[in-house]
Amino acid sequence: MAAPLLTRRQFPLVAAMPVLFGQDAPARKRRSESYFGLHFDLHPSPQDPALGRDVSEEMVERIVSRARPDYIQYDAKGHVGWPGWPSKVSDPAPHIVNDSLAIYRKVTARRGVALYIHFSGVWDTKAITDHPEWARLDAEGEPDGRNTSTFGPYVDLRLLPQLREAATNYDLDGAWVDGECWSVAPDYGDAAAKAFREKTGLPYLPKKPGEPGWDEFLELNREQFRRYVRHYVDEIHGSHPKFQVASNWLYSTLVPEKPELPVDFISGDYLGNAAISTARLESRYMPQTGKPWDLMAWGFQQANSNSVGHIHKPAVQLMQEASVVLAQGGGFQIYYVPSRAGYFEESHIETMGRVAEFCRARQQWSHKSEAVPQIGVVFSKETLYRTANKLFGGWGKNTDPARGWIDALLACQWSVDVLPDWKLSAEWLRQYPMVVLPDWSAIGDEVRRLLHEYARAGGQLVISGAENMALFAGAIGVKLSGEPKEQAAFIGGGEVLANLKSVWQDIDAGPAQVLATRHPDHDTRKDGKAAAVYAAVGKGGITAVPGQFGRVFAATHAAPLRSLVKRLVGPRFQPLVEVEAPPTVEVALRRKEGRLLVHLLNTTAMQVAGDYATTDFVPPVGPIRVRLKAAEVTVEPEGRQLKVQNGQVTLERLEIHSILATSLAASR
Numbered sequence: 001m002a003a004p005l006l007t008r009r010q011f012p013l014v015a016a017m018p019v020l021f022g023q024d025a026p027a028r029k030r031r032s033e034s035y036f037g038l039h040f041d042l043h044p045s046p047q048d049p050a051l052g053r054d055v056s057e058e059m060v061e062r063i064v065s066r067a068r069p070d071y072i073q074y075d076a077k078g079h080v081g082w083p084g085w086p087s088k089v090s091d092p093a094p095h096i097v098n099d100s101l102a103i104y105r106k107v108t109a110r111r112g113v114a115l116y117i118h119f120s121g122v123w124d125t126k127a128i129t130d131h132p133e134w135a136r137l138d139a140e141g142e143p144d145g146r147n148t149s150t151f152g153p154y155v156d157l158r159l160l161p162q163l164r165e166a167a168t169n170y171d172l173d174g175a176w177v178d179g180e181c182w183s184v185a186p187d188y189g190d191a192a193a194k195a196f197r198e199k200t201g202l203p204y205l206p207k208k209p210g211e212p213g214w215d216e217f218l219e220l221n222r223e224q225f226r227r228y229v230r231h232y233v234d235e236i237h238g239s240h241p242k243f244q245v246a247s248n249w250l251y252s253t254l255v256p257e258k259p260e261l262p263v264d265f266i267s268g269d270y271l272g273n274a275a276i277s278t279a280r281l282e283s284r285y286m287p288q289t290g291k292p293w294d295l296m297a298w299g300f301q302q303a304n305s306n307s308v309g310h311i312h313k314p315a316v317q318l319m320q321e322a323s324v325v326l327a328q329g330g331g332f333q334i335y336y337v338p339s340r341a342g343y344f345e346e347s348h349i350e351t352m353g354r355v356a357e358f359c360r361a362r363q364q365w366s367h368k369s370e371a372v373p374q375i376g377v378v379f380s381k382e383t384l385y386r387t388a389n390k391l392f393g394g395w396g397k398n399t400d401p402a403r404g405w406i407d408a409l410l411a412c413q414w415s416v417d418v419l420p421d422w423k424l425s426a427e428w429l430r431q432y433p434m435v436v437l438p439d440w441s442a443i444g445d446e447v448r449r450l451l452h453e454y455a456r457a458g459g460q461l462v463i464s465g466a467e468n469m470a471l472f473a474g475a476i477g478v479k480l481s482g483e484p485k486e487q488a489a490f491i492g493g494g495e496v497l498a499n500l501k502s503v504w505q506d507i508d509a510g511p512a513q514v515l516a517t518r519h520p521d522h523d524t525r526k527d528g529k530a531a532a533v534y535a536a537v538g539k540g541g542i543t544a545v546p547g548q549f550g551r552v553f554a555a556t557h558a559a560p561l562r563s564l565v566k567r568l569v570g571p572r573f574q575p576l577v578e579v580e581a582p583p584t585v586e587v588a589l590r591r592k593e594g595r596l597l598v599h600l601l602n603t604t605a606m607q608v609a610g611d612y613a614t615t616d617f618v619p620p621v622g623p624i625r626v627r628l629k630a631a632e633v634t635v636e637p638e639g640r641q642l643k644v645q646n647g648q649v650t651l652e653r654l655e656i657h658s659i660l661a662t663s664l665a666a667s668r
Contacts, residue, residue, distance in 0.1 A: 026112030028173060031244050031265040032292040034070035034114065035367050036359045037333035038063070038352060039176070039269075039296055041118040042340065043078025044093040051084055052098035054343035060107040063344065066353035068360070069113060073176050073333070074104050076117035076166050079146065081126025085169070089161040091126070100342055105170045114173035117166055121247065122147050122228075123179030127158050134158075137189040139207040147183055150221075150228040151191035160235055167240045174244030175236075176267060180229070181247065181255045181392040186221045196220055209389050222391050226261060233262050251289050252282055253402075254393030256381040258422045259289045269296040269335055274608045276324055277554075280410065280586075281403050283328040284418035285379060287371070294331030297321045299348070301613040310337065313607075314616035315354040316656070320606060322355060323657035326362050327588040327599035329369040358656075361637040365597055365659045372589035372596065373431040374415040374575060377405050378447070380440040381421050387442055397551070401438035401465070404554030408565045409436070411557075413579040415589040421447050429454040434573045438550040439465030448472070456538030460572045462545075466505035469546035473507070476535040476542050481506040489518035489547060491531050491564060497522060498560035500531070502548035509533050515543070515568055532568055543568055559583070580625040585654065591664050598626060598660040600651065622653040630662035 044051055063072075077083050082093040085101045101117070108115045123146050128135040134154045135143035148154040166172060186192075193205055196217055206214040233245050244264035251259045251266045259266075266286050270278045279295060286293040297318055300310040313321075318334060325332045334355060338344050379402050388398045402418065409416045419428075419435065424447060429435060437443070437451060448471050455461040455475070463472055466484035473480055484505045491498040493516060500518065509530045517524070518531035532545045545568070553561050562583060577598055579587050586601040605615050626649050633642045633649045636659040642649040651658060 025109045028109075028112055028114040029070050031071070031114070031174065031246075034294070035331050035363050036067075036069055036356055037071040037073065037294065037331065038067060038069045039073040039118065039333050039335040040338055041073075041075040041078060041335070042084065042337065042342075043080055043120075044075065044082050044084035045078070045080045046082065046094050048093060048340050049095050050341045051093055051096045052100040052103070053341040054339060055098050055100045055103050055341075057103055057107050059344060060104055062346075063349055063352065064107060064111050064113055066349050067356040069356065071114035071116055071173065072104060072108055073116040073118050074101060076101060076175075077119050077124075077162060079120045079123045079125060079179050081120065081124040081129075083162060083166075085166060087162065087165060089165045090158060098342075101166070101170045105172075109171065115170065116174045116176050116244070117172060119163065119166075119175045119177050120179040121159060121177040121232075122150065123183045124148050124154065124158070127154055136185060136187045139186070139188055139205075141188060144185070147185060149187050149189055149191070150184065150224045151187055151189060151195070155228055155232050160232055163232070163236055164239055167236065167243050172243065174246075174264065176246050176248060178248045181225065181249050182394055184221075184225050184391055186217060186391065187224070192221065192224070195224070215386070218385075218389070218391060225391065229263070230261050237262065249393070251286070251291065253285050253379060253399055254395070256285070256379060256384065256420055256422070259291055264292070266291050266293040267296065269298060271298040271302070273610055274606070275321055276603055276606045277403060277407055279321060279324040280406055281399065281418065283325045283330055284406070284416065285420065287329055288418065288420050288423055292331070294333055295325045296333045296335050299334045299336040299351070301607070301610075311613040312348070312351075313614050315351045315358075316618055317607060317615050318351070318355045319358045319656050320603065320615075320618055322359055323601045324586070324603075326359060326366040327586075327590070327601060327657070329366060329590065331367070332359055362657065362659065365592070365636045365661065366590070366599070369590035369592040369597060371417050372415065372576065372591050373417065374433065374589055375409055375573065376417050376419040376429070376432040376435045377402055377409070378419050378421060378424070378435065378437045378440070378443070378451070380438075380443050380447070382444040382447065383440040383442045397554075400554035401440055401548070401550035404550035404552065405436050405438045405464075407557060408549075408553045408562055409569070410586045411562045411583040412566050412569070413581055413585060413587045414569070414573070414575055415577075415587050424450050426450060426453060426457070429459065430457065432459065434460045434462065434569065437461065437463040437468055439468065439548040441465065441467045443468065443471070452537075455540040455542050458539035460541055460543070461537075462543045462569065464545040464547065464549040466503055466546055466548075469505045469507065469544055472542060472544060475537050476533065476544055477511045478533060478535075478544075479508040479510060481508055488520050489531060490520075490522055490524065491516050491518050491560070492524040493567060494560045494563035496560055497524070498558065498564050499556075500547055500549065500552050500561065502552050504529075505546040507533070507546055511535070512544075516564060518547075532564075534572075541572065543572065576628070578627040581654075582621055585621060585624060594664050595661050596628075596630075596664045598628070600624060600654055600658050600660065602654045602656050618656055620653050620655050622651060624651045624654055625649075626651065626660060628662065633660050633662045635659070636661050
């Protein structure tokens with residue numbers, strides 16, 4: 001029988017625990033100052049026969065000494081809901097041999113390394129088993145087997161007591177709360193039904209899109225999730241003021257909202273095939289929140305296309321994935337799973353260390369850098385919330401409009417930022433010489449107005465998608481013909497035909513300039529229709545593709561489509577820095593401490609398919625020619641000076657990630 005639950009009043013403000021962990025231990029970095037970390041989770045369960053048996057101070061010392069992390073996140077409670085420490089406020093996993101958290105805390109404290117816990121929040125299977133009344137109810141009134149109700153008492157009677165006990169017993173620095181926004185779902189319980197009736201006056205809860213009150217019901221559940229997070233974060237901050245909290249993926253593209261909840265940092269774990277493509281989107285979105293952020297790469301591949309299980313990534317693959325995150329100014333961490341008894345293979349520790357060395361060598365030139373505005377890609381929360389019929393992400397292919405455009409622009413060696421729709425303003429947009437509106441289907445009137453004014457004021461706007469074509473047809477001077485429909489679309493002008501089959505809006509271009517023509521089959525001599533048009537608008541202009549370019553490029557990454565983007569964008573965009581390199585070289589322009597930083601990333605041979613789960617060789621590329629205004633340029637982290645000749649420097653060989661550094665003032 002578990003001991004009685006403890007309330008906030010029984011947890012006075014907690015200071016460090018000098019008796020257990022040492023009064024003279026070095027200071028630990030706050031998450032806002034942290035750069036490189038390690039994440040270990042196990043999801044402890046009754047099926048584990050010897051939890052912590054093989055965890056020792058010596059092993060943890062080897063990890064800390066080799067990888068030198070700013071923090072470690074160790075599992076305390078996984079989705080199955082059993083605490084992996086000897087809890088007295090709820091039933092712990094039954095076969096704990098050694099207290100792993102105590103060992104990790106002892107070593108990390110004396111080494112000045114912060115310790116966070118992996119802790120499952122909304123998803124808690126054991127809590128529902130113990131208290132079926134705490135479960136979320138689905139649309140048929142059946143208890144959810146994994147998700148607790150955010151309307152219910154779980155947060156106060158289990159989540160908070162567990163967090164407070166762990167925070168107190170182990171002098172924790174914080175928690176990475178998992179199983180939250182991406183797991184929570186609409187609740188059909190009595191509390192939700194009552195709140196819905198009071199808000200809308202409707203007698204019945206809608207069960208599917210199109211039924212009365214559906215959008216209002218989703219938003220009611222979103223707001224309840226926000227209350228739930230605010231409540232537990234405020235409560236744990238109240239009893240443990242130094243305790244730092246992230247709700248996994250909150251304020252990423254999965255919850256693309258203005259950050260108003262009191263979480264201390266933003267984090268998410270990216271995984272699966274083509275992880276670099278995912279990281280590109282997230283690492284450009286998260287900095288726009290203004291909060292400390294990091295991304296976590298899985299140290300192994302677990303592709304759905306095989307049943308093998310964990311396929312561990314070589315160090316080179318993790319370095320390549322890390323470079324995408326580092327180049328955007330964020331922190332980076334790696335996720336590993338130890339043995340069920342807590343043991344780490346020496347080979348995995350060595351890999352952690354090699355990746356850590358790669359990251360640390362670039363810290364001075366990457367961490368907390370700022371964007372140099374070039375091309376901004378609009379991310380539409382409005383579309384996702386109005387059309388995806390979910391509370392939050394993962395959105396699956398619904399974010400492909402943005403992901404596809406980002407990947408295509410980067411393949412042309414242009415620096416790209418993500419512009420969340422909730423943050424758009426005329427002043428912010430003016431900083432960008434070009435803005436791309438992907439093929440979102442419901443951007444809303446305010447975003448349309450801001451982008452129209454951006455073009456009229458001198459900006460170059462690129463739009464795609466049938467819905468956006470309809471919104472901007474008047475400004476461009478084209479006429480719509482018929483209804484949007486899926487059509488074959490073969491576009492010439494490149495080495496081979498580009499295939500952009502998707503939903504298209506037929507148009508009469510009128511006075512607009514036709515930039516590309518599409519055809520219904522492989523014969524480009526006849527039956528052509530406008531595939532892209534351009535029109536001057538005020539002091540600027542709008543380039544429009546009335547088809548789903550972003551979605552198709554995300555699905556194919558076809559070279560002819562990349563060539564099409566170059567033809568559409570190149571004549572109307574003059575980059576601050578011009579880079580001549582293969583399409584697998586990614587460019588990110590950043591600034592820090594008065595320096596212009598040109599990040600060059602080699603994504604050649606990046607992992608993209610389950611049948612080829614890992615890569616241990618990234619072929620170097622070069623020579624890469626870079627044109628910029630500069631008197632002196634160094635290549636970092638080596639500190640080697642490059643010869644500037646006629647406004648151009650040449651990097652003979654790019655391995656994975658190099659940074660060209662020069663004076664920001666000289667580059668203007």
